[in-house]
Amino acid sequence: MKFTIFAPILLAASTNSFVAPSTPATRTNNAALSPLFMGRAAAVRAATKGKTDAKKAKTNALYGKKIIMCVKQGGPDPDGNRALAELIKAAKANSVPVDNINRAIKKASEASVGDFAERTFEAYGMGGASMVINVLTDNDNRANADVRSAVGKNKGKMAEQGSVLFMYDRKGRITVPAEVDEEALLEAAIEADVEDFELSCEDVEDGKLSTILVEPADTNNTFEAVQSMGFTEDVKMELAYVTKAPVEVTDEEFEANMKIIDALEELDDVDSVEHNMSN
Numbered sequence: 001m002k003f004t005i006f007a008p009i010l011l012a013a014s015t016n017s018f019v020a021p022s023t024p025a026t027r028t029n030n031a032a033l034s035p036l037f038m039g040r041a042a043a044v045r046a047a048t049k050g051k052t053d054a055k056k057a058k059t060n061a062l063y064g065k066k067i068i069m070c071v072k073q074g075g076p077d078p079d080g081n082r083a084l085a086e087l088i089k090a091a092k093a094n095s096v097p098v099d100n101i102n103r104a105i106k107k108a109s110e111a112s113v114g115d116f117a118e119r120t121f122e123a124y125g126m127g128g129a130s131m132v133i134n135v136l137t138d139n140d141n142r143a144n145a146d147v148r149s150a151v152g153k154n155k156g157k158m159a160e161q162g163s164v165l166f167m168y169d170r171k172g173r174i175t176v177p178a179e180v181d182e183e184a185l186l187e188a189a190i191e192a193d194v195e196d197f198e199l200s201c202e203d204v205e206d207g208k209l210s211t212i213l214v215e216p217a218d219t220n221n222t223f224e225a226v227q228s229m230g231f232t233e234d235v236k237m238e239l240a241y242v243t244k245a246p247v248e249v250t251d252e253e254f255e256a257n258m259k260i261i262d263a264l265e266e267l268d269d270v271d272s273v274e275h276n277m278s279n
Contacts, residue, residue: 127253172219
């Protein structure tokens with residue numbers, strides 16, 4: 001059993017100050033400024049909520065497509081389609097509404113619904129960064145053109161198949177919006193027959209975020225082990241490509257590479273983008 005605990009990195013911090021009014025003039029000035037400050041705060045909250053809502057909508061759409069693909073391949077009954085049963089569990093773990101899941105299962109039987117297929121593209125960014133672009137699409141030509149355009153317009157470079165993937169491992173990834181105790185996780189993992197995992201924890205804007213990496217076959221068992229520890233809210237699980245060779249890039253290179261990733265993640269056909277940047 002191995003553990004990797006990374007040092008926390010504080011992503012954002014802010015301080016607020018309050019000056020008590022001492023004269024009518026001071027109270028008047030503060031009152032005049034309050035709407036401005038309140039407006040800025042509201043704008044920040046609205047922007048954050050907008051990004052969160054967009055990400056949630058894309059997650060729901062992604063699992064809808066995955067369910068349609070799975071049903072077309074193995075049928076609509078989770079009892080007879082094990083892959084569908086596991087996918088439904090993953091969808092629920094990622095907060096996809098049950099109504100969305102049921103609609104996708106029903107939609108898969110409609111003749112007008114196309115077949116979805118998974119594709120993987122590889123690309124290079126700045127400063128030695130590499131990217132693995134996971135796609136789920138019903139139109140290969142569109143997905144190929146859109147991915148290449150997003151990479152090229154943002155000064156990235158498409159890579160030959162296999163030239164990037166060999167630097168990544170396929171892993172199961174469970175994320176928990178809290179700090180997970182390593183000893184407690186060890187006990188739960190043993191109970192769940194999980195032989196090996198890596199645990200990391202970092203500071204994020206809203207608190208702590210723990211990430212657990214396991215072999216793909218152990219993903220479901222690890223997810224259930226985490227739930228048995230009392231973590232049931234917003235715990236997510238997925239399969240991901242995890243770099244074996246992180247690279248350090250400058251702040252400028254990081255920002256440039258994130259522009260590529262942001263452009264890719266805006267595409268409807270793109271499921272996720274993995275990268276090897278260490279900062």
